[in-house]
């Protein structure tokens with residue numbers, strides 16, 4: 068072995084050891100290693116460049132080691148207050164997929180059923196021509212774009228500007244609809260302003276962490292290790308409230324299991340107990356809240372063109388209290404399978420005025436046919452007790468994707484959204500028209516298709532051109548079979564922009580080769596409202612191009628060049644500077660680019676050179692101007708809403724023919740549909756394929772052995788997977804769990820496309836299946 | 842080549858035994874924590890199959906409670 072080879076090998080070993088030591092330091096605060104082990108970790112000739120992690124919504128800061136134009140190492144950014152130098156197993160390996168042998172490096176155009184390598188300019192000509200001719204022939208609403216919570220802020224912004232400002236259609240939605248929409252509608256209905264009021268620093272102050280249907284040890288691992296650090300150091304307690312025993316449950320102080328969908332009832336029972344025991348923070352409730360109820364029995368959105376608009380009615384405290392009488396712990400324990408004692412225990416934590424409590428949740432509450440309600444109900448608990456908007460006290464909805472907040476929610480790549488506000492609001496349309504320099508009449512006032520309905524419209528033939536960016540809907544949509552068949556129809560021209568081939572690119576007419584994260588400059592916004600900028604770190608291969616630039620090139624070719632006056636080299640910066648105008652002011656001010664370039668992310672609202680860590684609390688938030696201690700300024704009356712929301716059953720539940728609940732989700736090794744992480748050898752090897760988890764009693768009753776192939780069958784489709792018994796997770800009896808990362812074991816052919824009528828977010832956690840031996 | 846790092850958690854009272862067992866292996870380097878029951882383990886093997894064999898062997902140690910992968914680098918030889 069040559070000297071260089073030896074030193075490279077030693078370097079990699081040191082990196083591996085450092086990663087493990089960092090992990091150990093977080094798990095065991097105060098851990099000591101012999102000092103000689105820590106010394107002399109040579110960093111070679113690497114140039115370390117900062118940015119955010121490509122994967123989850125935690126938004127860890129990373130440093131990428133670049134040598135001779137290649138990314139050769141990744142480590143946690145010690146200056147990032149999010150992760151303080153730590154990363155999870157995905158984070159450390161993220162750049163290892165870039166060089167995968169099947170990387171999409173050139174545009175591919177389908178000709179006579181075969182993909183033909185095509186110069187990028189010709190492919191973009193074709194995309195623009197097709198989009199334009201489709202609009203001329205079938206109208207503006209016959210074309211659509213479907214983007215992502217993994218799109219950068221500039222990418223989301225130009226997609227919105229092209230569709231809403233230039234073309235004049237609201238046919239833009241994104242995959243954050245599948246993971247975050249209920250969180251958004253929850254925030255808007257309760258507070259009138261989206262995104263959490265607190266920040267990750269809450270972890271350092273809370274006495275209790277209550278996680279609602281949320282396996283943070285696998286999905287938000289770095290935050291979970293910060294919680295474990297507080298558990299070990301200060302004796303903070305973690306209570307895991309879930310439908311399945313996971314790595315999070317076993318690391319928690321208590322694990323409480325509930326029957327799927329009954330979280331609605333348990334949350335109401337907690338509120339009942341808080342009121343019944345006199346634990347209400349009366350002054351807070353009187354000063355800062357109002358009470359409302361909405362429509363009930365809304366349906367589940369299972370039919371095409373389903374629509375629903377809630378009609379809120381004001382109620383008073385006495386009416387709300389009366390409503391809660393149906394939710395005594397004794398009544399709720401009968402169907403929730405949570406003992407009255409445990410419900411009272413949970414209520415006593417929230418009700419104790421001397422304990423600080425943070426509630427965390429993610430997909431369990433959001434991917435729920437009553438997801439908006441469920442978000443409202445957890446807010447009710449925090450509002451009744453006044454435990455909100457203070458260090459260590461607050462409800463905190465976590466995001467899944469790295470920029471579900473920054474791009475999907477803040478830039479607004481949903482059909483109803485604009486970069487500031489919503490399309491239905493004239494003032495918001497006027498602001499967009501002014502900044503975009505387009506006539507206000509061009510921006511339609513009515514939302515069109517949310518994600519599920521967009522793909523139904525493709526299947527029906529109503530959408531005749533669709534362009535997807537940074538997303539893989541034909542693995543991630545529920546009831547995928549219908550939508551795969553729809554996307555294959557000749558009635559729709561499909562453009563897919565991606566880094567790797569996926570089942571979605573398999574049905575495309577044009578495949579555009581996208582730059583990966585560090586091959587372009589960009590910005591992401593994480594769960595705690597932190598905006599993070601990064602500079603391009605390495606060159607991408609072949610014709611790979613940033614998605615934002617491809618959108619701009621298509622816009623120019625369609626005749627909208629004057630609206631997209633950005634330069635190829637600096638478009639990310641130029642777009643961000645334009646976008647910032649939408650959020651000027653104390654409520655959402657965003658940091659200038661010069662600040663973002665220096666810092667490892669900055670939390671908005673950024674006011675007078677300072678981040679606002681706790682919104683709505685006048686001690687911390689300069690936007691509060693009602694002269695009181697709290698000001699929920701998202702609502703015209705400055706008050707948050709406590710919602711009366713009942714328990715209602717799931718859209719589909721186990722019966723004689725389909726006797727099991729099917730719950731789907733993620734694993735720590737893989738990022739969503741696995742298109743990146745399955746190309747990282749160490750992650751692929753650690754988790755090579757999906758599986759179906761059983762409770763051992765169910766497996767025994769069905770005579771199923773661990774590893775044996777079984778069929779999971781619903782009314783919509785089936786999927787064959789190996790059984791997993793007593794391994795990573797343990798579902799409750801009568802439930803099976805399947806992760807969705809594996810395109811070769813398509814569990815979403817089996818799931819149901821029922822959604823929350825308010826948020827339109829599908830419920831991937833509940834449908835009925837039967838099991839057969841394969 | 843495959844280089845991986847793990848946190849090796851010994852069973853209670855078995856840390857010294859686990860250290861000695863790991864030290865006896867050719868492709869392993871360890872960094873035991875001074876004051877906690879955890880050992881950093883870095884493995885360095887020539888191929889994926891060697892790596893599998895080594896991991897399986899380590900997992901047979903009775904002194905080992907849990908082996909948690911932290912990072913792994915798998916660089917093809919010609920890329921070194």
Ligand code: SF4
Nearest residue numbers: 120122123127155158
């Ligand atoms: S926790 Fe999320 S953001 Fe942090 S390293 Fe892991 S995947 Fe990346």
